[in-house]
Amino acid sequence: MQIRENYSLKGLNTFGLDASARYFCSLHKLGGLRSVMQWAQEHPDLAVMFLGGGSNMLFVDNFPGLVVHVRLQDREMLGQDNDYVYVRAAAGENWHEFVRWTIDQGCAGLENLSLIPGTVGAAPMQNIGAYGVELKDCFYELQAVDWRTGEIREFSLEECRFGYRDSYFKSVEAGRWLIVTVVFRLPRNPQWKTDYAGVREQLDGKELSARIISDAIISIRQSKLPNPAQIGNAGSFFKNPVISPQQWAALKERFPAIPGWQQDGGVKTSAGWLIDQCGWKGKRDGDAGTYDKHALVLVNHGEATGADVWRFAQGVIASVQGRFGVELEPEPRVIQNAA
Numbered sequence: 001m002q003i004r005e006n007y008s009l010k011g012l013n014t015f016g017l018d019a020s021a022r023y024f025c026s027l028h029k030l031g032g033l034r035s036v037m038q039w040a041q042e043h044p045d046l047a048v049m050f051l052g053g054g055s056n057m058l059f060v061d062n063f064p065g066l067v068v069h070v071r072l073q074d075r076e077m078l079g080q081d082n083d084y085v086y087v088r089a090a091a092g093e094n095w096h097e098f099v100r101w102t103i104d105q106g107c108a109g110l111e112n113l114s115l116i117p118g119t120v121g122a123a124p125m126q127n128i129g130a131y132g133v134e135l136k137d138c139f140y141e142l143q144a145v146d147w148r149t150g151e152i153r154e155f156s157l158e159e160c161r162f163g164y165r166d167s168y169f170k171s172v173e174a175g176r177w178l179i180v181t182v183v184f185r186l187p188r189n190p191q192w193k194t195d196y197a198g199v200r201e202q203l204d205g206k207e208l209s210a211r212i213i214s215d216a217i218i219s220i221r222q223s224k225l226p227n228p229a230q231i232g233n234a235g236s237f238f239k240n241p242v243i244s245p246q247q248w249a250a251l252k253e254r255f256p257a258i259p260g261w262q263q264d265g266g267v268k269t270s271a272g273w274l275i276d277q278c279g280w281k282g283k284r285d286g287d288a289g290t291y292d293k294h295a296l297v298l299v300n301h302g303e304a305t306g307a308d309v310w311r312f313a314q315g316v317i318a319s320v321q322g323r324f325g326v327e328l329e330p331e332p333r334v335i336q337n338a339a
């Protein structure tokens, strides 16, 4: 296992930020884990971070510890019962390629999640979701390694405690578990989810199949979201805030057009709408800004630093707080060293 020093992460984060890791290694095989863990144990003061596609990261600072780049590859059809087909993928598999591969195998269920960047192993971290579907809808179980002990454990759907852009691994025990494989159960009689704005129109008159829906989602996403290969970004930068019914009622009175969806214990509103109303769509400060077609997406137009993007994000948070009294929470993981 080769541990490199002062390794550039510029090509490994979709914001394209010029950050580095103090130490870095790539994990291609599970067998290599023992030596990485041993190295980490010999350097107990160093933090460890797992990295997939770097599409949900904002590096404000360099990472002062060890970055383990998860490259584990493998896909397998496990079998089926009366209702489901079971499929397993290793953590380092590219998410979108995996989705298309399941479609090539005649499976359905993941089509609405097409073209989300990143890896299979990171997908459960924030229970990725798009166009009315979340990862948890097709999730069966995952295998993860306890970084403290090396023990391998299986986690069921319930144990993962998936929520809106959230999971046990993101908010309860962040950094402890290295996800190594994920098993999905894909319905043999799928119920297509095509009600989401824009999807039905795109599919109008077509005979539905997982491939047709996936193609439609790809085309919608390509028309709305910046391609990180051209403009650095991490997708939606803020979560849609969930506010109390009382606050919602007060806001609805003042801003009748505000969108909202009932959630357990509150109302989810649109972060993009709030940001847009504050006049941020397409705004730019140096090379940090919001995408001109989508106010929720912060972008790096070229040479922005992580600090530039973070400062810009703080401006957005402050103005939404000032106008609506709603606190926006970033969706990506923000790497920032204590001052």
Ligand SMILES: Cc1cc2nc3c(=O)[nH]c(=O)nc-3n(C[C@H](O)[C@H](O)[C@H](O)COP(=O)(O)OP(=O)(O)OC[C@H]3O[C@@H](n4cnc5c(N)ncnc54)[C@H](O)[C@@H]3O)c2cc1C
Binding pocket: 014, 049, 050, 051, 052, 053, 054, 055, 056, 057, 070, 091, 116, 117, 118, 119, 120, 121, 122, 123, 125, 126, 127, 128, 129, 130, 177, 178, 179, 180, 225, 226, 227, 228, 233, 234, 235, 236, 333
């Ligand atoms: C253009 C664009 C569009 C996007 N659209 C969506 C969308 O529609 N829906 C959505 O939900 N997200 C979206 N995202 C966000 C992002 O793609 C997802 O969150 C994705 O799952 C991140 O995967 P990654 O491999 O890049 O993770 P990384 O950014 O590398 O890591 C994210 C987090 O997961 C941890 N992690 C990574 N791998 C592992 C592992 N094997 N075990 C344990 N922890 C791990 C990291 O430490 C970090 O905390 C979008 C991003 C972009 C750039």
